[in-house]
Amino acid sequence: MPAVLGLNFHHDTSAALVVDGRLYAAEEERWSGIKHHRHTRKGVLTAPARSLNWCMEAAGIGPEDVDAVWAASMRPTPAAGWWLAKERDELAALLPAPLGENLRLLSHHTSHVLSGYLLSGDDHAAGLVIDAGGSALGSDFGPGRERITGYDLRPDRIDRLHQGMPLVVPGPVGPRRVHSSLGHFYRNLAQRVIPPGDEPEGSMMALAALGDPLRYGPQVRELIQLGDEGEIRVAHPMGSADSGTPLLIGGRAWAADNVTDRPEAERADLAAAVQEVFADSVVHVARHVQRLTGASTLVFSGGCALNSHLNGHLAADSGFDTLFVAPAPHDAGTAVGAALYGWHYQLGQARLPVPTDAAWGPEPGHISDTLVPPGYRAIPRLGKALAPTVAALLADRHIVGWVRGPLEFGPRALGHRSILAHPGHTGTRDRLNAIKRRAAYRPFAPAVLAEHSANWFETEGDPFMNRVARVRPSRAPRIAAVTHHDGTARVQTVSADHQGLRELLEQFHRRTGLPLLLNTSFNRKGAPILRTAEQAVRATAELGLDALAVGDTVLLADHVPDPHGLLLSNTRER
Template sequence: MKKDIYVLGTGLSHNGSSVLLKNGRVLVGIEKERLSRIKHDGGNDSLTTEYCLKAAGIGLDEIDLVVQCENFVIPSKNEFKGPRVFKNYPDEKFVSISHHLAHAYSVIGTCPYKKFNVLVIDGCGSPYDQCNDENLPDLKELNLNFSDGLICEKDSYYHYDGTKLHTLFKDFSPLNTQKSPWLPTTNHSIGGFYSAISHYCFGNMDDVGKLMGLAPLGKPEIQHEAFYFEKGRVFLSPQWDQPLTTPAHHWEGFKQNRQHYANMAFWAQREVERAVEYILESRLKGETATPLAYTGGVALNAVANSRLIRKGVVNQLYIEPAAADNGIALGCAFYGWLEIVKGKRQIHDGSTCFGSSYSFSASKETINTLKNCSIKELDEENLLEQTARLIADNKTVGWFQGGCEFGPRALGRRSILANPSNRSMQDHINSHIKFREDFRPFAPSILPEELHNLFQDKLNSPYMVLVDRPIDSAINQLAAVIHVDGSSRTQTVEKEWNPRFYKLLKTLKKHTGVGAVLNTSFNKKGQPMVEKPEEAIDLFLNSAMDALVIENHLISKQSFVY
């Protein structure tokens, strides 16, 4: 019998994570924030490594290879922001790879295409002298030299021919060394620019998703061009930050000048779309027959992604669901399997749900916590029927199923669900369940076969990284999941890897006439998505959520009878 081969990939920058492959397929993966309960947590990887080992039921001595990545340094096997679990295993084989290479291999491992181009755009990658890519450009050709300071990856473009990754173009930029808080990345970073405006509006560089939600409330009053373009490269203008005159230092300040910040978000979104489109047109040079795989934090900008498709800049587009740094561990693992172990590339099943499963254990402590609730254990048919009826009756339902999603989007494993036709649900969930800003939109999760009945562009979007526009006759059916600009960030639910969520939508369609549900991540403001049942129960009990489904158990605050 052949020995199983285990490869562990681990990312140690912000949005840290670990992923374990068994014979070239994802066995388990987890983001550190889900375990530490600190959003965007990174650094030391002991928590995530131990989680993967426990889920796999193996010891560290059974790991054949560890591949790691951190943005600026090569971490020690024994120590990185605290002791690492590898310290007592001196024979563990360790490999370090650079940032954009890890991003690229995350799509090589998960992309459904055989041959494709790869685009990476993010905030900041590895320093030039730590890059593992073949055919690195001569810095003189980019008018750069080491006297400029630390030179780091800005965007990268590759071709994967089915067996090997070829570097086609890489751009670099000096790391920003000014004391201005606006750009703590490279001097000409698209992702860094967007993070800077997030920091300006919300006081937090990591709220870029929130910025995308705010942008449609803005007006095109800022005409200043943040970027200029030259010979296929994108640069920030010398006076790019001229409009940044009144940063919001707290929520009250934001509310008092809300329209200004909305206008800033509108401007930032427009400028990012312009820059990304230029890069792609420059790289593709009109050749759109070859599929494109897209990753890096900027690839999570669903509005920009959809614009590329609508304008015909790209025809076949795969976007890595964990495109930000949480996907680095995935790329490390696949690099190890393909390039070090020399394993065969396996076609991924499309799932992003790499976490461990939990059963609902009704201990005495749990029963006491839920003493004022109804708890029912149901077979699947009755569970789906009663859950669908609750949603159709305008109740909010926490939905906790199987292993958690890997990446920033709730795709039907750690979700809060509601009736998409009830317009008041947006305010209710934002105010009384998630306790977050009132402008934050929600997504519709839909049956793929319903696309033609509901949306104009009919974009297949299993990972919630594209936006579409409802057709006129569907606007009332989707009132709670249409943003102020008439768009919706959609998820088309895949039956193959999300079967119970798919069945729920089929059941819901019988009650509402539409195969769609309002879906938002199972968390409240400032917290990661719930990982364990007790975290789901805590939010359920301390919010206005009406019911909670954990595997086959339906828990409600009143005894709903159907």
């Protein structure tokens, strides 16, 4: 029974374990309650202790049963000599002895790309990783950290073909530093557009749909030069980790500490320009990687792959026939990539099947009588009546927490720890934005029965909610709660073997004629997606949801009437 462990000790601390062809994976934030499990002190490393323990317990093995241990490197200094050994020793000391002794390091970007490629089902693919910065271990083309890396990927080899690196070039007053980090570029601009307290990158992507990219587009384009051979040059300091230097655009100094001084319309115009220039830059690199590899599939990963609008552009304009975005393209996914690397390339095991979602974590447990909060009543043992009952609640425009099966891995709720609502009513959308304390311009995503997707959307979504699609104009009025200002939606396609949402979507379709639901993550503002039934009950009461479904039990708020007698009749039958 071969077993390989993959770990990430840095941002989005996580653990992944492949045992006998089955993947177990979880993020440490789901136990700590701290989003991204991020520390207040920069550079602090921690082992994913609780997620690691869960993986071991769920697989029924101990540390001594693990054949290989791999972790994504994040050492920013050159990887040669004692620096690499120092990082390995530092990480090994955080693990139980049998695991620490077997620990080996894989480059950060290679871990990223393999978290997608080895689950894509493609034998030959191009890989592209773009983020703020990776490790020095993968910097084969010169000193510094990974920023942009292109790969040619096959079952028997991993070839790094392209790398964007920082440069020092002559300037009018002496040498100047030129950066290649599109991740830093997007984050820096987001911090100058989005007020503190809102997640900057995701909020700027949403706000961009309200803006005019032409207003500031020429000035933003001056910040990035696109060169031959996929080269990217970002003007200093916007391509670095400098978040404090004001940006002079439109005769104004844009800075993180004066964001609220700008009207939302102006900020939307700058956001639209940044989004457009950012997407064009990534497409520029992707086309170069396509020319280098001749592959028909692009596997995209890294923090920038969370930008679903960018992914829509990549799918349409990059020259590839197929785009596969890793199920968890952010840093937590490097644990999955590291584990799959050891499983396939080191141990020579067959690749895992293409997943329908990323439900690789723990089950939620059950609602006991002692958990029912004031203001709610429990209707247990609904059995097969659960899905039609919840579909009736959703059809009546109630907002329902939905907790079912293994926990998702990654930042998107894919129908296992979700809040669901009717996709056609903007009033429900606005209420949900207020419940989650989100900016009113931020959209919600639809989960759609895969076989009906083409009837409602002009372009493709994906199973992991990582890509926007254009809503068919004739359909948009019927699904106004999930249609963004620019006529797009971040679509999750739900296949026939999806264990979380499939039956409920089918029931809702029969009742309403709509084969889709509004699906958003079950969490409080600034907190991770919740893990357990107990957490779901508390969050339901605190957020004021109308109902909660866990297992075959529904909690119904006292103000919500029995949906057409379903709950009462289902209880009497038992």
